[in-house]
Amino acid sequence: MIQNQILQNPIPEALRPELEARIEVDTYSRPVIVLYWSTSLFWLTFATLAGLISSIKLHSPGFLGGMEWITFGRIRPVHWDTAIYGFGGLAASGTLLWLQARLCQIRLPFRELLLVGCVIYNLGIAVGVVGILMGQSTGVETLEFPLYAIPFLVIPYVFIVIANFNMYWRKATKHTYVSQWYLMAVTVWFPILILSAEACTNFGAVDGVAQAIANWWYGHNVVGLFATPTGIAAAYYLIPKVIGKPIHSYHLSLLGFWSNAIFYNWAGTHHLTGGPLPAWTITLGVVGSLMMFIPVITIGINHHMTMLGSFHYLKTSPTLRFAVMGSMCYTLSSFQGSLEALRSHQEVTHFTHYTIGHVHFGMYGFFAPLMFAMMYYAMPRLTNQEWSSARLIRIHFWCTLVGMLLYVLAMCFAGIRQGLMMNDPSIPFLNIVKFTVPFLMLRTLAGLILLTGTIAFLINFSRMLTRHTFTYSTPTLFTSNRRWEDILEKEKELTSKQILDGGQGA
Amino acid sequence: MNRTLLLILGIFLTIASSVTGLVIIPNWQFQELKPVVKNEGQQFPAPYEGEAAQGRRVYIDQGCIYCHTQQVRMKGYGADIRRGWGTRRSVPRDYIYDRPHQLGTMRTGPDLANIGGRQPSSEWHALHLYNPQITSPGSVMPRFDYLFTEVTEPSQLTNLAVKVPVGSGRVTHIIPTERGQSLISYLTRLNQSYPFPEANQ
Numbered sequence: 024m025i026q027n028q029i030l031q032n033p034i035p036e037a038l039r040p041e042l043e044a045r046i047e048v049d050t051y052s053r054p055v056i057v058l059y060w061s062t063s064l065f066w067l068t069f070a071t072l073a074g075l076i077s078s079i080k081l082h083s084p085g086f087l088g089g090m091e092w093i094t095f096g097r098i099r100p101v102h103w104d105t106a107i108y109g110f111g112g113l114a115a116s117g118t119l120l121w122l123q124a125r126l127c128q129i130r131l132p133f134r135e136l137l138l139v140g141c142v143i144y145n146l147g148i149a150v151g152v153v154g155i156l157m158g159q160s161t162g163v164e165t166l167e168f169p170l171y172a173i174p175f176l177v178i179p180y181v182f183i184v185i186a187n188f189n190m191y192w193r194k195a196t197k198h199t200y201v202s203q204w205y206l207m208a209v210t211v212w213f214p215i216l217i218l219s220a221e222a223c224t225n226f227g228a229v230d231g232v233a234q235a236i237a238n239w240w241y242g243h244n245v246v247g248l249f250a251t252p253t254g255i256a257a258a259y260y261l262i263p264k265v266i267g268k269p270i271h272s273y274h275l276s277l278l279g280f281w282s283n284a285i286f287y288n289w290a291g292t293h294h295l296t297g298g299p300l301p302a303w304t305i306t307l308g309v310v311g312s313l314m315m316f317i318p319v320i321t322i323g324i325n326h327h328m329t330m331l332g333s334f335h336y337l338k339t340s341p342t343l344r345f346a347v348m349g350s351m352c353y354t355l356s357s358f359q360g361s362l363e364a365l366r367s368h369q370e371v372t373h374f375t376h377y378t379i380g381h382v383h384f385g386m387y388g389f390f391a392p393l394m395f396a397m398m399y400y401a402m403p404r405l406t407n408q409e410w411s412s413a414r415l416i417r418i419h420f421w422c423t424l425v426g427m428l429l430y431v432l433a434m435c436f437a438g439i440r441q442g443l444m445m446n447d448p449s450i451p452f453l454n455i456v457k458f459t460v461p462f463l464m465l466r467t468l469a470g471l472i473l474l475t476g477t478i479a480f481l482i483n484f485s486r487m488l489t490r491h492t493f494t495y496s497t498p499t500l501f502t503s504n505r506r507w508e509d510i511l512e513k514e515k516e517l518t519s520k521q522i523l524d525g526g527q528g529a
Numbered sequence: 530m531n532r533t534l535l536l537i538l539g540i541f542l543t544i545a546s547s548v549t550g551l552v553i554i555p556n557w558q559f560q561e562l563k564p565v566v567k568n569e570g571q572q573f574p575a576p577y578e579g580e581a582a583q584g585r586r587v588y589i590d591q592g593c594i595y596c597h598t599q600q601v602r603m604k605g606y607g608a609d610i611r612r613g614w615g616t617r618r619s620v621p622r623d624y625i626y627d628r629p630h631q632l633g634t635m636r637t638g639p640d641l642a643n644i645g646g647r648q649p650s651s652e653w654h655a656l657h658l659y660n661p662q663i664t665s666p667g668s669v670m671p672r673f674d675y676l677f678t679e680v681t682e683p684s685q686l687t688n689l690a691v692k693v694p695v696g697s698g699r700v701t702h703i704i705p706t707e708r709g710q711s712l713i714s715y716l717t718r719l720n721q722s723y724p725f726p727e728a729n730q
Contacts, residue, residue: 081637084661084671096592161588161630191533199532208540215544219552222628232623233556235632240551248544285538288547294634297602299619304555370607374598374636380624445636448611452639453667459637460669 043247044128046404050122052131053405057488058141059117060398064477064484066109066148071477077471092156101155106386107245108168108176110147113141113252114394116183119206121401122260123187126203133186138178147175153395163224163234170225177217182424184210188303201276205256208284212248216241216440232299236292238244243291246385251287254349254393255322261346261396262329266336271328283318286311293364294371305366313366319357326350339500345396348424352388359384371446376459377438384431385442387473392423395480395515406487410499415483417501422476429526430469437462535678562622565725573723576626584715587708591673598633600643601721613647614640615721617728623721638670645720654713655691659703663694676709680729 048362066363077084077099087093151168154160160167187210191203202485220241222228229237263270270276276383289311293303298419327350336343357379362368403409410416437459444455564572577585588594601615609615619642624630648654656663659677661670680690680702689710690702705713 059562080671081669084669088672089674094591094673095594095671097563097590099595158590160590160592162594162631164594164634179720199536204536207536208665211537211540212544215541215548223552223556227628229552229556231559231562231627231630232621232632233552233559234628235630236553236626237553238630244547258718281539288543289551292551295632298600298632299556299621299623301621303557304551307550360639366606374634376637378634445612446608447615448608453665456637456669457667463669497623 025400041128045125048124048128048406049401051134051402052121054423055131055134055137056117056121056401056405057140057143059120060402061484061488062141062145062416063113063117063330064481065112066105066113068474068477069152070102070106070110070480071470071474072104073098075467075474078463078470080466082460082467083457091158091385097158100160100164101152103165104151104155104167105148107165107250110394111250111386111390112148112176113144113398114254114391115209115250116180118253118257118397119187119209120183121397121405122202122256123190123206126200126260127190127196129190129193131186131197132189132193133182136182140182143175144179145176147172149177150175161225163238164218165238165245173221175442177214179303180214184214199256200259201270201273201280202256202259204280205252205259208280209249209252209256212244212252216244216248217237227440229403235295236300236304240291241529243294245527246382246390247287247290248501250386250390251353252283254353254390255283257393257397258326258346258350261342261393261400262326262350265340265343265346265400266330266333268329269332271325275325278319279284279318279325282314286318290315290364293369296364296366296369309364309366312361315357315361319354319361327354341413341499341501342396342400342411342422343394344501345399345422345423345453348420349389349391349393349396352392352427355356356381356384356389372438373442373443374431374446375438375441376434376462377442380431380434380438383427383434387423387427388431395419395423400485402484402487408487408490410483411486412483412497415479416499418479419476421464422472422479426469426472426476427473428504432468433462433469552633558623559621562586562625564622564625565723573725574623574626574721576601577718581712582715583708583720584711584713584718585631588715589629591712593641594631594633594635596635596637596670597639597641599719600632600637600638601640601642609640612639615643615723617724619721620728622727623727632673638668640720641716642721643719645717649717651713651717652691654716655703655705655709656693658709658712659691659693673709676706676712677703678706679703681694691700 036204052082054224076087076093077095080095080098095190106316120131147168150439154169154172155167159169161169187206220237223237224234258275261269289307291311292308293312294302294308296305298305322330330347330350363372363377363381399410441455441459444450445452445456461519535555535674536562564574566572599619601617602609602621603618604610610617623642624632625659648657653664655677658673660672660674680686681699683701685704686702687704690704692702693700
């Protein structure tokens with residue numbers, strides 16, 4: 024078993040107490056993290072299915088027709104809300120709690136409260152989904168859940184915020200690792216974000232265009248100040264950890280964090296370019312988006328330069344493969360997003376499938392793979408078992424990569440053409456619709472590929488929970504264990520010391 | 530100062546700044562917007578009342594926003610006006626009664642800010658909602674047939690009945706349900722063709 028194995032390895036005596044403490048922290052947080060992650064995967068599957076139904080409906084409008092509760096305009100917001108709040112919220116919260124406990128080197132506090140919170144939160148998502156399907160959506164994009172679902176989601180998050188702050192105040196380490204800045208930031212930003220946005224939209228503090236600005240300030244920031252920081256925190260933790268090398272530059276990570284914190288906030292109004300807004304609000308959004316090049320480049324340098332010289336591990340480590348895919352897509356999709364905010368770019372691609380392609384590049388290229396990487400890394404440590412099948416992990420990885428790329432390329436290409444055609448008034452609108460149909464079909468294919476990957480992951484994950492796993496004496500890796508041992512042999516001195524360093528100071 | 534406090538304060542300030550800049554200040558700017566009242570006592574825009582307000586709710590619960598915008602971009606930026614989606618750009622004053630706003634971000638279907646001016650006929654909307662293929666062959670819009678009662682016997686006809694073209698099976702006419710009727714009344718009311726001084730800029 025993995026934990027015994029860690030302790031049996033030839034580790035310097037001085038490191039042993041720390042390793043034992045770490046195993047204790049992991050064992051203690053097990054029920055909480057496993058519940059957050061397994062329910063997050065339920066919602067991932069649900070969201071993927073809802074997305075697939077929406078996708079099919081958009082090229083074959085008769086599909087599942089005649090049923091009001093599952094009409095495109097209802098299943099489409101269910102897809103987004105279960106993806107971001109169901110999968111995203113739970114996967115990110117599990118990641119946050121596990122990472123913070125590990126980096127603070129203390130036991131997870133309020134374990135029972137967090138467990139109850141997770142149940143309430145899941146109920147809240149279910150209630151919200153039923154509400155939308157019954158036609159009670161608030162009608163505010165990205166905040167569709169009916170008001171009666173909101174307390175179910177807010178109260179558990181309060182527990183998470185308290186637990187996070189509690190761990191940080193009491194932390195046993197002197198250092199604060201980069202990931203922890205991001206985790207602290209998430210728990211400050213997200214409550215303010217969601218409460219201000221709900222107040223402005225669904226509680227009706229503001230109307231009309233001011234509400235639209237608040238709406239998209241939120242809609243952009245829920246990705247930027249919730250999903251993104253959690254993803255970056257995971258990448259900052261996993262990449263150095265797996266390859267056993269410290270982060271490239273402490274100063275860059277500092278610059279990346281603060282510039283991200285300052286500029287991302289302001290980028291949201293580019294979702295309304297060309298709309299009935301005062302020009303200054305859009306200009307702020309464009310400037311904010313372009314300034315995002317600074318954090319994106321610094322964070323990119325930090326992640327990719329750390330990887331430099333260690334790419335051969337990608338052949339072996341599932342965690343690393345997902346983590347590197349995530350960090351590379353972070354760089355690429357952020358570049359795309361910054362350019363997309365330009366007025367001349369928006370003139371064409373705004374209101375088209377291009378935006379949908381971009382969202383999936385960020386969420387399924389960057390955020391989701393990093394959450395998967397986190398699970399691949401942490402689950403064996405939490406449950407004291409190995410992943411049962413390397414083949415299933417391989418299927419999961421390639422389906423995620425290929426499905427995501429096909430989705431993004433098909434939607435972005437179709438979106439550009441769609442936008443150019445829309446800007447030419449001599450082309451009848453229905454011709455544009457007909458032009459997009461084959462690409463919408465490609466998207467359905469991409470969705471099926473992504474679903475296949477998700478199912479492979481689900482099988483592997485649930486085998487771990489139901490203890491059907493064979494007890495391996497070595498980690499489940501892509502290449503044969505023999506080769507892994509060779510690599511370990513070569514870099515033994517480096518790894519045994521720096522595996523520990525990876526988790527702390529820069 | 531304690532480093533932890535500094536970190537948290539900094540994190541807080543970043544978001545506080547954008548709440549102020551993008552949520553509070555725009556709201557101040559728009560609070561003073563009032564409708565324009567014409568000599569005959571008509572006001573533009575007019576608040577949504579009765580059937581139209583109910584229809585707006587149907588528009589929201591059917592999720593029309595996921596494929597339709599309600600905003601006309603200015604001349605020279607995109608081809609909204611040249612496509613006939615409006616005669617002028619939309620301005621904040623057009624939306625002072627919109628709660629929640631339905632500006633939208635996606636044009637799988639055309640813009641609807643002026644759909645009432647473009648398609649004033651309730652019959653057209655009834656047929657289009659009942660089965661988009663009747664009025665717009667090749668459209669990917671779903672059918673909203675559940676907002677209509679199908680008529681197969683002449684005895685069931687009422688004055689709201691709309692004749693369906695041949696080829697719809699036994700159905701000869703459709704009658705909008707209460708929700709269907711309110712949605713049509715909302716759609717035919719969507720019109721920003723009244724002039725505003727600021728819209729010419």
